[in-house]
Amino acid sequence: MTGRVIVITSGKGGVGKTTTSANIGTALAKSGHKVVLIDTDLGLRNLDLLLGLENRIVYTIVDVIEERCKLKQALVKDKKNPNLQLLAAAQTRDKTAVNADQLKEICDTLKEENDFVLVDCPAGIEQGFQNAVAGASEAVVVTTPEMSAIRDADRIIGLLNTKEEITSVKLLLNRVRPNLIKSNEMMSVDDVVGILEIPLVGIIPEDTGIITSTNKGEPIVNDENALAGKAYRNVAERILGEEVPFLDLDEPKGIMAKIKNAIAKLKVKV
Amino acid sequence: MSLFSDLYNTLTKFFRSTEEQGDASKSVATNRLKLVLMQDRTNLTPRILEQMRSELIDLLSRYVELDKELLDLNFEQEGDQVALMLSIPVIRAKDEEEIDAAIREHEELLKVSMAGKEIETSEEDSEEIIEEPENSEETVSEEITNDSNSDEEEKAESDKTDAIVKELNEVPKIIKKKEKKEVSAPEEIISNSGNPFKSDSNDANMVESSEG
Numbered sequence: 001m002t003g004r005v006i007v008i009t010s011g012k013g014g015v016g017k018t019t020t021s022a023n024i025g026t027a028l029a030k031s032g033h034k035v036v037l038i039d040t041d042l043g044l045r046n047l048d049l050l051l052g053l054e055n056r057i058v059y060t061i062v063d064v065i066e067e068r069c070k071l072k073q074a075l076v077k078d079k080k081n082p083n084l085q086l087l088a089a090a091q092t093r094d095k096t097a098v099n100a101d102q103l104k105e106i107c108d109t110l111k112e113e114n115d116f117v118l119v120d121c122p123a124g125i126e127q128g129f130q131n132a133v134a135g136a137s138e139a140v141v142v143t144t145p146e147m148s149a150i151r152d153a154d155r156i157i158g159l160l161n162t163k164e165e166i167t168s169v170k171l172l173l174n175r176v177r178p179n180l181i182k183s184n185e186m187m188s189v190d191d192v193v194g195i196l197e198i199p200l201v202g203i204i205p206e207d208t209g210i211i212t213s214t215n216k217g218e219p220i221v222n223d224e225n226a227l228a229g230k231a232y233r234n235v236a237e238r239i240l241g242e243e244v245p246f247l248d249l250d251e252p253k254g255i256m257a258k259i260k261n262a263i264a265k266l267k268v269k270v
Numbered sequence: 271m272s273l274f275s276d277l278y279n280t281l282t283k284f285f286r287s288t289e290e291q292g293d294a295s296k297s298v299a300t301n302r303l304k305l306v307l308m309q310d311r312t313n314l315t316p317r318i319l320e321q322m323r324s325e326l327i328d329l330l331s332r333y334v335e336l337d338k339e340l341l342d343l344n345f346e347q348e349g350d351q352v353a354l355m356l357s358i359p360v361i362r363a364k365d366e367e368e369i370d371a372a373i374r375e376h377e378e379l380l381k382v383s384m385a386g387k388e389i390e391t392s393e394e395d396s397e398e399i400i401e402e403p404e405n406s407e408e409t410v411s412e413e414i415t416n417d418s419n420s421d422e423e424e425k426a427e428s429d430k431t432d433a434i435v436k437e438l439n440e441v442p443k444i445i446k447k448k449e450k451k452e453v454s455a456p457e458e459i460i461s462n463s464g465n466p467f468k469s470d471s472n473d474a475n476m477v478e479s480s481e482g
Contacts, residue, residue, distance in 0.1 A: 147303045154307050184296045191300055195307065 007136035011152030013123030027236030029084035041122035045089035052217025062090035100134035107135025170201035202235035308345035
């Protein structure tokens with residue numbers, strides 16, 4: 001079996017790479033696929049927190065590379081889903097503790113026995129990024145509808161396009177706020193896709209549930225009612241090759257919205 | 271009436287639904303982002319852009335009176351190609367005498383600045399196509415092409431411009447200048463019906479130059 005190695009990257013920090021990795025990984029595992037998540041953010045590891053596995057980490061990726069343990073020993077199984085495993089980053093080391101070849105080797109080994117290897121990339125375009133993309137053949141670029149995040153995403157897309165091994169680069173637009181888009185205060189999905197010009201794999205609405213799910217260490221895809229959880233499940237299905245329509249994020253029109261519309265019409269007459 | 275409009279303004283502010291407010295913020299972001307991304311992608315620095323802009327203004331000002339304030343230099347992505355969109359509202363066309371005078375003045379300047387340098391002219395580099403909005407019959411292109419044909423210094427100048435364009439072409443994406451229709455024609459143009467150009471066209475006259 002040869003699994004797919006997908007790097008989750010963004011350039012800018014704080015746009016939701018780790019949340020995305022945790023959720024896509026969990027969703028893929030829930031649908032019965034064997035998944036390994038690799039946290040490559042050495043020194044700033046967080047994927048374990050989002051999965052609620054922080055107390056179970058014994059060995060890290062650096063231990064594997066420095067041969068203090070076997071690769072299998074370092075993989076931590078998820079509490080709920082044995083299909084999902086985590087290879088944690090070392091918290092006490094920096095990005096120079098690992099090189100691209102070593103990471104590629106780990107990815108190559110893991111994809112032999114798993115359907116998916118998801119690599120959570122650190123922010124930036126330096127060594128950490130180069131390491132994370134080394135073993136990947138696909139990339140999901142996470143961005144938010146903000147100028148700085150889009151600019152960084154564009155840079156990352158440019159860098160990914162120079163990598164021959166990467167055959168697919170897709171966009172995940174995170175923290176979308178439909179009400180702001182409606183009032184023309186936030187770039188729309190079309191605006192962002194038009195600028196970055198890569199295919200869309202997901203649109204994730206801003207959801208306060210993300211905060212509570214992070215607090216609990218449980219990815220939001222496990223919450224059947226959360227809109228962001230549904231959106232992430234859809235992303236996983238698209239990655240599996242299914243055609244899933246994008247969520248209609250239009251909020252139901254309330255009284256305020258009606259009044260706003262009335263005012264807008266009045267304005268035309270004035 | 272003012273009471274009514276005050277009330278109206280207060281209401282719209284309260285609901286924050288005026289399209290200008292929102293539009294401003296979103297489209298400002300989109301436009302700023304497009305420009306900065308094009309600079310990132312092509313390595314075009316603001317300095318080079320400014321130089322290109324001022325040289326284009328210099329060149330075109332010899333033939334038509336331009337509204338320099340409203341000059342709009344934009345990039346657009348069309349598939350793999352990057353297009354340079356230049357849109358300059360034309361206030362009025364100059365008559366032949368003025369154009370001749372402007373060219374002579376430019377020649378003088380050029381002689382001074384190019385003193386000691388050899389001026390080479392190559393035909394392929396001086397190609398310039400000027401296009402207008404469809405509904406305007408008056409053609410700037412004729413005047414400009416005629417004059418530049420009879421003017422070698424002019425070619426040297428466009429060589430200079432082309433050199434910049436060529437420089438831009440060294441980066442992976444091709445930059446070309448294209449016509450773009452001015453959406454919001456400034457009021458001066460509309461009111462200035464006595465100009466030698468077609469007065470029934472409110473659109474500013476657009477300038478296009480072929481890709482380098």
